[in-house]
Amino acid sequence: DVKVTQSSRYLVKRTGEKVFLECVQDMDHENMFWYRQDPGLGLRLIYFSYDVKMKEKGDIPEGYSVSREKKERFSLILESASTNQTSMYLCASSLRTVSYGYTFGSGTRLTVV
Amino acid sequence: EDQVTQSPEALRLQEGESSSLNCSYTVSGLRGLFWYRQDPGKGPEFLFTLYSAGEEKEKERLKATLTKKESFLHITAPKPEDSATYLCAVQEGGSYIPTFGRGTSLIVHP
Secondary structure (H helix, E strand, O other): OOOEEEOOOEEEEOOOOOEEEOEEEOOOOOEEEEEEEEOOOEEEEEEEEOOOOOOEEOOOOOOEEEEEEEOOEEEEEEOOOOHHHOEEEEEEEEOOOOOOOOEEOOOEEEEEO | OOOEEEEOOEEEEEOOOOEEEEEEEOOOOEEEEEEEEEOOOOOOEEEEEEOOOOOEEEEOOEEEEEOOOEEEEEEOOOOHHHOEEEEEEEEEOOOOOOEEOOOEEEEEEO
């Protein structure tokens, strides 16, 4: 089974801090994704990547950046954390772009105080 | 207008009481419809992919069906361990990214 591992289950950061969320997948998937999930708003796509060093903006990229230096690792960066970025962050990967389900990580619950 | 609408938002069942969850969509040229299960505080877990009207997939007490405008997730004789949020996602022709619905929260009482 594919595993998608997110480095932290819970994080508490201060406003203005630079925050790194790490995600690693172990099955050579080309595609990786970062979502945030908030009550009543569902899953919203932040960024995605189809290949190493490649990134595409999703629906809500403002305040975030990403890095994909190796195929198995996709990092989400909050340049200057704000309280409205308090959320559940979910990383996912998929083997193919089209018509293929995602494998999600367990999520990182980020609280910005 | 949402492209993917799930109903009901929440559903409470007694153990053994079969029911169905609905996912309706308005995209054109469906490339795939996906069902996921999400337990509290965890990431979604992939269940099924459906590609064309008339297709059905089954897993234990779950059966997913697809028409041209909607999908149903039928739960037969549910158990308390089936309690979770069930998410539907739809991938439209020409798009690489699926659109997720907001989910149905299912609680099964013993």
